[in-house]
Amino acid sequence: MKTTITDVAKAAGVSIKTVSRVINNEPSVRQPTREKVMTAVKSLNYQPNLAARNLAGTKSYSIAFIYDNPNAYYVIDMQNGILEACKKQGFELLIHPCRAKSENLIEEITDMIKHSRIAGLVLTPPFSEMPEFVEHILTLDIEVVRIMSGDIAPDDIAPCIMVNDHEAALSITQHLVDLGHKNIAFIAGEAEHMSTVERLRGYKKALKDNDIELDTQLIVNGEYSFESGVQGAKQLMAEKNKPSAIFCCNDEIAAGALFAARLLGINIPEQLSIAGFENSPFSRQTWPRLTTAHQPNPKIAEDAAKLLIAKSRKQQAKSIVTHYTPQLIVRDSTSNVT
Amino acid sequence: MKTTITDVAKAAGVSIKTVSRVINNEPSVRQPTREKVMTAVKSLNYQPNLAARNLAGTKSYSIAFIYDNPNAYYVIDMQNGILEACKKQGFELLIHPCRAKSENLIEEITDMIKHSRIAGLVLTPPFSEMPEFVEHILTLDIEVVRIMSGDIAPDDIAPCIMVNDHEAALSITQHLVDLGHKNIAFIAGEAEHMSTVERLRGYKKALKDNDIELDTQLIVNGEYSFESGVQGAKQLMAEKNKPSAIFCCNDEIAAGALFAARLLGINIPEQLSIAGFENSPFSRQTWPRLTTAHQPNPKIAEDAAKLLIAKSRKQQAKSIVTHYTPQLIVRDSTSNVT
């Protein structure tokens, strides 16, 4: 039933080693031989056995994705993107949900790496933002690619895919300014997340660019949750200097702010503009639909995985840095100041 | 660095075969010997290499999860549950997103199964509801566990985890009846999904139990989407015999209905009660929060994976059927008829 390399070798009339060379794109195979083998491979629908490959060779054909993120849409998007790259390169993906704050995180990951030989790790926040963790993983002699917020990479110990939340936040804030808003509030996510830091930085930059004075009363701390949006908006609307617009650190917070506005009898967007960030599915399912910023997560993840695979094959010497900027999407939750 | 069975054998002063026996819980190992080995295993933190196991043995230590479901929360919950079972049993999980309606679905899955030796498949809708697909997979000599809607298993060719949507829908509808509603509408999901069929059946049963005549005008076809909820609710509220309550086939539809109500200036729940189904995260993030039914997806998935693993080890002779019933959660989107 299952086709082995031996079958292909017989069919092509060559040794298994030659088939192996063709499969792995090694040089030193004459063109006619290569073609004979390719034909046999196709006609037998042969695919190399990953277990045997991992066992026999020095190369690995597995990468892993660890996650600790309450946002299921984000995780699925990442996973699908990574899987896409894996499929194309004949790699296998190991999925490993775990707690970033776990006592024995390093031990857990180290064990995983030792037990199933892994070429590398795709790291998303919060893992990508834990330098000591990244460094430790690198000592294990495996590759790492980090997806993180920022416009410049923090170091060059490992490749980075930088998501320019700063610029995207700037666009969103600029959009609000363009609508005539001056009192623009900001509801933050967890302060230790780089995404929060970068989005806040973009917000401040936009204000500064437009000579709008920063009112620190309009910045409220929070976390990436609906509840936090509810609380944040309530608090803001109780200030003497009420905002006419709120930029929420993500869509979930924005949904919470919408909820609070409803509670307080405030019409959106007539009396208050609200913007989110992420373009998650429910940013299209709120009333009104959210103005937000979109980032192509599956694409980013596929890129990251590709990079990781290339690096593990030593096809890529230096640590590369790639950039993505989330794009503004204007919907119905923001409007002109009246 | 990595510990092999040979290291353990040396440490315990036995042959590698004996270590293998202990690891695999085979009989014919004397108790003292077993303990010596166990001690060595622990002190060396040994875990068998999966690639070698899959390659050498006749048993497999991998199961796969294929999905085609727009609901990321559902997929992640399932995945986490399955991974939990895998971790406990030393199995590896292969993740495979694919399109159920793809021309070459069977070919694709067959290839995957042949390519990486797989013990079994966890099937969720829509795959679990495709009998010809399930039968084909079974001919490949691997195990299958299906998670599906209904109160009785459709057949006994493979184990089923039945989710009793019928009874849960009955509870929800009964809840609406108890609040005094008589004109209760139903917005359906895709008609070909068993979940739709079962939920509709529960709805009808509840009406009948309470001697409420079924008004077919109050049942609208739809699909599991926000947009469908918007359209469905608009249509219903345009009828001469307007409903005082709408039971939506899932939370997303309910969110759409909420959206439509907002558009039409209808207050929820004062003028109209709306109930969802699923208890997805955004059922807590709508205004008002949705009354819905909760099912413990991670638990269900873990159960399914456990069953699959047991079956693959022939520890389970007959096809088992397990049952779960989603539980009513009353929130703020339903209230008394006024």
Next chain:
DNA sequence: TCTGAGCCTGACAGCGTTGTCATTATTTGG
């Protein structure tokens, strides 16, 4: 035509584990 350099190809061992079967220890019955 011969020789050597360089390019191709294949034989063989080994990756870490399990299956088979032979061998050795232990128990049981007479």
Next chain:
DNA sequence: CCAAATAATGACAACGCTGTCAGGCTCAGA
């Protein structure tokens, strides 16, 4: 207490592939 039966253990091949290295082939230059 001994033979036979049974239980426990180990030696070795095999799983499907890759790495190493030796050997064969080709072709240019003399």
